[in-house]
Amino acid sequence: MITLTSDPIDITAALQQLQSSQAGAIDIFLGVVRDNTQQRSVDRLEYEAYDRMAISEMQKIADEANKRWAILNYTIIHRKGVLRIGETAVLIGVATAHRADAFEACRFIIDTIKQTVPIWKKEVFTDGEQWVNAHP
Amino acid sequence: MITLTSDPIDITAALQQLQSSQAGAIDIFLGVVRDNTQQRSVDRLEYEAYDRMAISEMQKIADEANKRWAILNYTIIHRKGVLRIGETAVLIGVATAHRADAFEACRFIIDTIKQTVPIWKKEVFTDGEQWVNAHP
Amino acid sequence: MNSSVSVLLFGITRDLTGQSSVSVPLLEEARVGDLLTQLHQQYPQLAGIRSLLVAVNGEYAETDQILTPSDEVALIPPVSGG
Amino acid sequence: MNSSVSVLLFGITRDLTGQSSVSVPLLEEARVGDLLTQLHQQYPQLAGIRSLLVAVNGEYAETDQILTPSDEVALIPPVSGG
Numbered sequence A, B: 001m002i003t004l005t006s007d008p009i010d011i012t013a014a015l016q017q018l019q020s021s022q023a024g025a026i027d028i029f030l031g032v033v034r035d036n037t038q039q040r041s042v043d044r045l046e047y048e049a050y051d052r053m054a055i056s057e058m059q060k061i062a063d064e065a066n067k068r069w070a071i072l073n074y075t076i077i078h079r080k081g082v083l084r085i086g087e088t089a090v091l092i093g094v095a096t097a098h099r100a101d102a103f104e105a106c107r108f109i110i111d112t113i114k115q116t117v118p119i120w121k122k123e124v125f126t127d128g129e130q131w132v133n134a135h136p
Numbered sequence C, D: 001m002n003s004s005v006s007v008l009l010f011g012i013t014r015d016l017t018g019q020s021s022v023s024v025p026l027l028e029e030a031r032v033g034d035l036l037t038q039l040h041q042q043y044p045q046l047a048g049i050r051s052l053l054v055a056v057n058g059e060y061a062e063t064d065q066i067l068t069p070s071d072e073v074a075l076i077p078p079v080s081g082g
Helices: A011-018 A051-068 A099-116 B011-018 B051-068 B099-116 C011-017 C032-042 C044-048 D011-017 D032-042 D044-048
Strands: A002-005 A025-032 A040-049 A071-079 A081-084 A088-096 A119-125 A128-131 B002-005 B025-032 B040-049 B071-079 B081-084 B088-096 B119-125 B128-131 C003-008 C021-026 C053-056 C059-061 C073-076 D003-008 D021-026 D053-056 D073-076
Touching (some): A011 A025, A011 B011, A025 A099, A025 B099, A040 A071, A051 A071, A071 A099, A088 A099, A099 B025, A099 B099, A119 C011, B011 B088, B040 B071, B051 B071, B088 B099, C011 C044, C021 C032, C032 C044, C032 C053, D032 D053
Parallel strands (some): A002 A071, C003 C073
Antiparallel strands (some): A025 A088, A040 A081, B025 B088, C003 C021, D003 D021, D053 D073
16 A cells, blocks of 8 residues: 555554565564754755655555565555654555565665655755755 | 563554654564464464573674664564464564664564574464474 | 646755746657756756656656647656655 | 482473473583483483574583583573564
């Protein structure tokens, strides 16, 4: 299941959705807003998405992961809007029979999301702001 | 934090304990009881531990992970006793600044637990039972 | 025939132009590469961005793809989700 | 001097012997390897286990480690946690 949302991510609900009686391994990755980046103090992050395409690109990644690994269930949830320190920006959950598949698929999904999905993050520091990756 | 317990694993509490304002990534691995193994139908698992040594061996693994990766917080929780399909037998959680460390440390911890920690699992099938790994 | 295409702007491209979409005149048989050239002429500040891709109807497009006025076009500056 | 050491048994070793600990007579300067030999003589069914390690005072022990009656000794069949 793929979700792009302005609401806080409900980890318990995500876990519930991953359950499968055949699952022996579940890997859950959380991308969290931390209080600093490159030694600059972060006040908040502002996420913006090209919604329609962000969802279809995340679906492509999930489809590719399903081809490469024996996935029983997965969930991808990405936040948009203003996020404060400690909030979860992205949750990837993968349930598989065996643990290697869960770890590898989960990592593939988050790594690829960061490369191809049209979502943009502005870091708002205590002393300025910048769109991440935008500048040479 | 390291826990060996007969009580169900509380994932929300584990997540709470992993929080850190410096954390940008949290990886959580769950080992779950699945309904079959090698095509045999599983009724339940029975876990037994040499408690004192299981805890000290898990602590050694955590210490080694802390040396190898920049870990902000970790939690390792292992169940003992009778576990039914869908129950969580083990939870590993690692919080780091960057995601590669979280994935690698989490996987190292679960892989090494399976090699060195004196915990034993009996698979009780619908038609028999066996101690896992015990026989040649 | 004079026509134009509307281009959606996000992130730094929205900030730099001050607009969330811009209308760009479209010559017949214009390609994605032509659109990028026109946008750079119209908004020289776009040159400060590390890379710019174009999506057409929600899919990444090559520079030789031909545009039509009914396409949903978007400028995609470097993504930074996750 | 006649003495003995108590050996904790877990998992398949407990099932095979029907006991959760056994007392093994200990000669002076007896080593972990000697204990394993005695246990195998006393409980031939242990031979069916893929491997057996010994822990002394909660640490994996080499076969040449010398045992004393006050040691906490445990047989460690192949682990299968996780």
